[in-house]
Amino acid sequence: MSKKSRPTKGKDSARKHREQPSSVRDEREYPVAKNEEYEAEIIGLTHDGEGVGRVNGFTLFVAGALPGERARVKVLKVKKQYGYAKLLNVLEASPDRIAAPCPIFDQCGGCQLQHLSYEAQLRHKRQIVVDALERIGKLPVAGVGADDTSAAGAIPVHPVIGMPNPWNYRNKAQVPLGEVEGGLVGGFYAQGSHRIIDMDACMIQHEANDDVISKVKEIASSLGISAYKEETGEGLLRHVVAKIGFRTGEIMVVLVVNGDKLPQQEAFVDSIREAIPGVKSICMNRNTRQTNVIFGDRTDVLWGSETIYDYIGDIKFAISARSFYQVNPVQTEVLYRTALDYAALTGGETVIDAYCGIGTISLFLAQHAGRVYGVEIVAEAIADARRNAALNGLANVDFAVGKAEEIIPTWRADGITPDVIVVDPPRKGCEPELLDTMLAMRPERIVYVSCNPATLARDLRVLVDGGYRVEEVTPVDMFPHTVHVESVTQLVKNETGRGNA
Incomplete structure (x- = not known):
């Protein structure tokens, strides 16, 4: 020793x-x-x-x-x-170590990398992608720079596209509430626990969301409204969800409650409207189950409109209380434009968008394709997708509700032959049946948008073995100061059989 x-x-x-x-x-x-x-x-x-x-x-x-x-x-x-x-x-100390600027960084579990310089964060995230491709996918990865001597067929993994200003980028806050003597507390959970760390401001949240959370805590405390207690299932106010349109400035407030009624509802709504001038929608979601899932099944509009609006690029989106919408709209545009570049559309292609959500990628693609077909298992998301297509006057998009691995084979049976398939699956990656279907349909290109390098690497191995070649991978930093990294991968049909070795 x-x-x-x-x-x-x-x-x-x-x-x-x-x-x-x-x-x-x-x-x-x-x-x-x-x-x-x-x-x-x-x-x-x-x-x-x-x-x-x-x-x-x-x-x-x-x-x-x-x-x-x-x-x-x-x-x-x-x-x-x-x-x-x-x-x-x-x-x-490492030369990349910096003093974390957030005063509760050591307690809060929301960020993991604030003590690492932003440049080093981007290098680390690229390495996460590289390691997954090499270890899990058994795929050759090209080195970085002009001196790279990688073997032919090695996959370029580009530097991570970061943000010029990697702060205040989140357009949505979901904050659990609790009680202490003297009022309510609200913030994020301590790492590895359900203990709430009270906060006045979060450095990765849009300032307007911080203001909403602070004001709602004050108003609820003044009206004597109790916070939900996870241990007993008692109490009323579970979460406050704040959403803001970066481009429009419109604000939505969602109160998630453990019950069917909100005490002093009129006073609560009036106080929110007075305290938050930009608010356009105030909703109440009912969740009476003893669960850590945030939303229940029923949402009512207490005041204002059912949706607020925002833009990604020049596409306008309606955002409802429960609809999924990327939380970093600045980097979402970067991500989707990369996917659009990799799709290499010329105007007449047929495109399938699996896991289409509310149609964000579908509508980007529809501006440059002949026809786009989107599929998503969540019915409410497809309703939003159809509404967003109409909102932008895009008539060359069709949406279906169901599992991608079940719907896409029916499209194939109906004679729909895609030139490009775009997938943006959840963290668990693509279902094996969907991978089999994509290989059977043999599109010219596949664009894989991933939030999990491990399942991306696993699925790329299947697609490469099935006759596709990975052309390149571009990671995008959607969540600065956290460990998460998204990436876009372009695959091209290999006429000679197997793709990358």
């Missing part, structure tokens, strides 16, 4: 553990022991944003530590091949 890796206490105890017979040995025989302190070398960063530390050749995951650092850590948990440790202090 090297000097720097010795624990600061418990040496005699550790010696006794080594002398025990194998029949009674347990985790104490590992190179580290629970509750002991060590000096760790941090050699990497996980996809969850934890530092990967090494002590005596043993791996410890250390929240808050960064690659290239030496740190004093305390072991919290030991497993067979790895453990978890708490960062006590940084002995030698």
Whole structure:
């Protein structure tokens, strides 16, 4: 054991553990022991944003530590091949370490990377994509720069497209409420728990959403309205959801309640209208189930309109209380324009958009395609998609409700032959049946928009083995200061058989 890796206490105890017979040995025989302190070398960063530390050749995951650092850590948990440790202090800091500007960064679980410079965040996110393609997809990835000597067929993974100003980018806040002596608290959950960290402002939220949350807490407290208690199922106000149209400035307030009525409803609504001049819609959603799902099934408009409006590029979208709408409209336009570029439309193509949601990508594509077919399992989203198509005067779009893997084969049976298929699946990736259907339909190009590099890599392996070639991948930073990364991948039909090796 090297000097720097010795624990600061418990040496005699550790010696006794080594002398025990194998029949009674347990985790104490590992190179580290629970509750002991060590000096760790941090050699990497996980996809969850934890530092990967090494002590005596043993791996410890250390929240808050960064690659290239030496740190004093305390072991919290030991497993067979790895453990978890708490960062006590940084002995030698990474040049990429910065002081997190948010005052509750160490408590709140919303951001994981504020202590890492933005340039380093972008490099890390590209590496997440590269690692997934290589390890999970077994796909060759090209290096970066003019000196790259990668083999022919290696996939270019471009630098992550970041934001000029990576703050105040979220257009939606969903804030749980709780009670303390003297009033209500509202904020995000502490990491790994359901303990609410009260906040006055969130640095990645649009300032208008911060104002809505603050004002609603004040109004509810003044009216004596109780907060929901998750442990008992009692109390009324569960969440406040605030939405803002970045381009229009229109604001929607949604009160999620544990009941059928809102006490002093008229006074509550009037107070919100007076306190928040830009509000266009005030809604109440009923959720009486003991669940951590935010929304219930019924939403009523208490005042104003059913929707607010916003734009992505020159496409106008109606946003209702429960409709899905990308939370970073600035980067959404970057993401969708990349998808449009990869689709390489000339004006007459037939396009299928699987997992189309409220039609955001579909409408982008419809401006440049002959016909677009969108499918989505959520009926309310398809209703929004149809409304958005009409709102923008786009008549060359058809939408269907159902599972993509069930609807698209029926389109194929009806003679619909796509030139391009675009998929934007949830984190679990594409269903195997959908991948099989895409391979059977043999479009010229597939554009895969992904929010999960692991399932992207898994699905790309299937498509490559089925005769497609991955041309390039462009990651986009939709959620600065978090560990999440989205990406757009272009695949082209390979007439000679298999794609990338």
